Amino acid sequence: MTRLAIISEIIDAKRDVFTGLSDKLWEKAEVAFTERASAELLCQALEEEGFRVERQAAGLETAFVGSYGSGHPVVAILGEFDALPGLSQRAGLSRPEPVVDGGNGHGCGHNLLGSGALAAAVAVKEYMQRTGLQGTVRYYGCPAEEYGSGKAYMARAGLFDDADLALSWHPYTAALVQNLSSLANYAVKFKFTGRSAHAAAGPHLGRSALDAVELMNVGVNYLREHMIPEARVHYAITDTGGTSPNVVQAYAEVSYLIRAPKQEQVTGLYSRVYDIAKGAALMTGTSVETEFEGAASSLIPNRTLGEVMHANLTAGGVPDYDADDLRYAEEIRATLSPEDVQAALYGMDPRTAMGLKDKAIADVIIPLYPVEPVMPGSTDVGDVSWVVPTAQCMTACWALGTALHTWQVVAQGTRPIAHKGMLQAAKAIAGTAVEALENPEVIAKAKAEHKERLQGQSYVPLIPEAQMPPRR
């Protein structure tokens, strides 16, 4: 039996355990740093499989690490399980309909991510048991990927320091290896304090914090012309200071996300944005304070591991889709715009993109990108990738063109297509892990490439020292 055939057999035998776990996570739909029930479900599943579980890793209530085996090589498999606010949605529909108005939903498919990564870790463990292969497999339960960058705290605490490679995946609308980079980001809230007053009788006595927020945003919008085009800055006014125009707003706040390809570009841009905030405070006679909300490093790709993962993903093949899968995917596809589909084909070679554009399900494995693009988004997998060679794949868990963070993702999250994509990813991850464990030269080459890519730089977390996540 080939390595991948053994892994497939192990995963298929426990298919219902993994898909059931994913569906339970989908139901819990807990957001950043509040994933208590979800984390416990995953911890218990690991313990039932004979993993030693350390809860509250890195001092984070919902982070944990499950280990099996001993000594090197150490394979880190990363799992996420946080949901998004405001995306509650009934399963299996092709129209938006929340379960709970304003409730949470798994709009990024992290229910699949968390359970699929666990399936991979279990498969590696059983493969080790069957074959006597030595080493350690660890499942890292990583909270708050969407908002708060759980992995950055875990990396800062040194949890990945002794790992030899890290593997993960993300549900998507096509199967590929993510050999790309991503933007570093910094999330911060600017809190302005002024003085309230009667807006008609004594406006000269007031100092408007809302004016400061507005002027800050205007200033940042002028900054855009003078920043690198790859950078992204976006904001949300999280407190306008009240609902009465008759009261000068004594307090207001605005939350910013600042992104750029390199760490130093993000820190440079942040200090310019902060200067603008101070300028806005000066102009309005208010004061400003900042509150750190999260930060993620850029992603360092690793072609060596990417190629091994791509070979495993390709060898595993595309799942069988039946008429029901296709029918539902067509229904979802009808709710998407041509631009949604175009965005899903981003970065693909023209031939693959042409072949896919009219399909409801992307039933191919996308070739490796010849040159790694910079993904215009951020992930806290970036922090892990600075410490240890890291590779990630994606699989088709939804109709082609389904955009992340939408009701369509939530609706499809417990359907057979999602389960099939999840198990496909689990097999590719486990196959890659076992291939690396069996071939020390793969790990040596991946580490040499990692060193070369860092060009002498070492990991400096963007999270301020001693900073812990905001309480939730």
Ligand SMILES: [Zn+2]
């Ligand atoms: Zn995600």
